[in-house]
Amino acid sequence: MDPFFLYVYRKLKRKCTKELPSCSLCVRLGKTCDYDGAASEMNVDQQVLLDRIRELERQLEAGSGGGTIAEISAFPRQGSSLVNPTYTIHRQGFASNLYFLDPESFGPAGVPATELDPGMPVPEQVRFILGNRAEVETVTESYYDTIDRWFPIVSRKRLVARLTTFEPKTDASVALLLLCMKLVTQILPHDENPRTGLYWICHQFLMQVEGAPLLSLTLLQATALMAIYEIGHGIWPAAILTVGNAVRLGHIMGLHDRDNAHQLFRANSTLTGREEERRTWWGVVVLDRIVTMGTYDGSILTADVRNHELLPCTDSDWDSGNIAPFGHAFASDLTGIQIGHWAQVCQAAHALGCVQRHRVDEGHAKNSRLDEAQQLDRTLVSLAASLLADMKQRGDMAINDPKQTGSRSSVDAIALCCSARFLLYELYACNDGKSNISRVSSFPSGQEAVMQRISLQGINECVNIMHQIALRLLEPQQHSTRQSPESYITYHAGSIFVTHALYWAASECSWIVKEGINAAAARVMGDLVKALHLLNDRWHRAGDYIKLLEREETLSD
Structure with missing residues (x-):
């Protein structure tokens, strides 16, 4: 039973003894004795007001007015369980x-x-x-x-x-x-x-x-x-x-x-x-990036990370409590430097933030905006390649044979990277003037065509990556000896981070299926949706994405 309702239940079990002029229990609980057995018709709001009056009267009678201590009684709104907590605040x-x-x-x-x-x-x-x-x-x-x-x-x-x-x-x-x-x-x-x-x-x-x-x-x-x-x-x-x-x-x-x-x-x-x-x-920076991923015109509150900002130390040092004097400085290129999984998530979140700012920033000249988009694409492609290579090296996931279940995973960082790429490519993949990129319809046709080709290719790459991640999630459900998928998914390293990218990949697959471009897209989409169903065992957010897909009629045969 929920602890809150258990607490209330225990309170309600105590009955009025109907003593005159009033019973000690009702006096202590601030209630009115019920002598005829009829249920009180007083609603909750009225009871709260009466309780507040009684508490204020008690404070006036007991207080000496020293001036250095303020007695504060916090009365919760209806439905809350913090009933009448009173505490003291020292002005010093x-x-x-x-x-x-x-x-x-x-x-x-x-x-x-x-x-x-x-x-x-x-x-x-x-x-x-x-x-x-x-x-x-x-x-x-x-x-x-x-x-x-x-x-x-x-x-x-x-x-x-x-x-x-x-x-x-x-x-x-x-x-x-x-x-x-x-x-x-x-x-x-x-x-x-x-x-x-x-x-x-x-x-x-x-x-x-x-x-x-x-x-x-x-x-x-x-x-x-x-x-x-x-x-x-x-x-x-x-x-x-x-x-x-x-x-x-x-x-x-x-x-x-x-x-x-x-x-x-x-x-x-x-x-x-x-x-x-x-x-x-x-962690706050990461949350600020992911909470607005689905909001096209949403703005992030945290500033861009400075180049000399320190990344978190390695996971092994953090887990053991043996912190190194200095972490690795953030830079655009960390090739060959071993960093922890949390630092990888921070890198991916930083890249996602750059794309989010690019999406809402229309102050640059049109040509400069396209140049920036291509630079962001190169950065994201390089980061994704680095993360996938690291995943293979650590044995966290073999792309063709996903049978490893490490305690920490690069899946979450890869998923954030794919979300950033999807967000970028959706701006430039279509130039018919009816999409979200109608703002760039007057770009020079040559540059626009190049960015459109990059975007379409990048979308296919991200769909393939997220399909492999979906297989990685589904594999323990099919072959693990655990009693239930819930027992596994609780330990998954990227539960909250992968849902958005899985949804976006499934949505792209639905478009491919409708266009009849690739017959295998339906099977890929099925695996992506199964992964969302599995994640829904842990986070309701995944189930909401499934509802979005159903609303878009992308799950119809």
């Missing part, structure tokens, strides 16, 4: 308020972390859901066995150290992170609404921590995990708003530009801490 913890007024007054050192903790306790309902230490360990183990395999932003070494001193009643930031870990690792049935009771509890607790405010890197990480859940299950437009919130939090902390932006926090004294900050901000 509000250094962040002054920081927003004049960051320069704090100097380059930033604000001490101790001055950013308003002393917010963890609501009882959140503690109930997290459970005891054994249950917390189960949540963290599940997270690091699944989500962390393809979105590694939370340092296991640092989290384990924090959990040794974790106080469930007072450590709100860690409790929020654990709650979001629990949310993002749960597997939902196909027909279940992803807006579950746990989702709403996480959502409200996140807002309460922000409003306290309890600013920290942990808050940013929890926001990113919330965004993953919303993107993966297609909770719109909440996913876009959550990612935008994460971007703004990163900007507030100065993570986007360590050299020039004002820093909210003092510099981390450990290499592991600095690497965790870097990985977290890269």
